[in-house]
Amino acid sequence: MNNRRQFTRLNKSLVLKYQVIYSSSPEINLQKGEGSAHSINLSEGGLLFTTQNKIPPKSFIEVQLILPNHNTPIYLKGEILRSDFTDNLYETALEFEYKLPQDSQILKQFVQSNETQ
Numbered sequence: 001m002n003n004r005r006q007f008t009r010l011n012k013s014l015v016l017k018y019q020v021i022y023s024s025s026p027e028i029n030l031q032k033g034e035g036s037a038h039s040i041n042l043s044e045g046g047l048l049f050t051t052q053n054k055i056p057p058k059s060f061i062e063v064q065l066i067l068p069n070h071n072t073p074i075y076l077k078g079e080i081l082r083s084d085f086t087d088n089l090y091e092t093a094l095e096f097e098y099k100l101p102q103d104s105q106i107l108k109q110f111v112q113s114n115e116t117q
Contacts, residue, residue, distance in 0.1 A: 021060045
């Protein structure tokens, strides 16, 4: 079987905040398009997380993520690929489109240092 993932996924539950930047879907009110969530897994290229509200595919969001042992949050922007209802929550997949270079480096180091534990 061919593994199509470009980046290693780290199964890690982290608290994050998100803000919808753009959505063409009438399902979402941008004023209510923010909230807290928990990650299921993350990589340098994306994030899988759970939310209480559906974020429609093709929406663009900004995520604020505070990693353990880091005082300042990192900010990641990307496109929602899917948001599926399961176990009373929406399991939402985000592909990163934009990361500041320093945030990208912090995320890379975090994933690499935790995948060996």
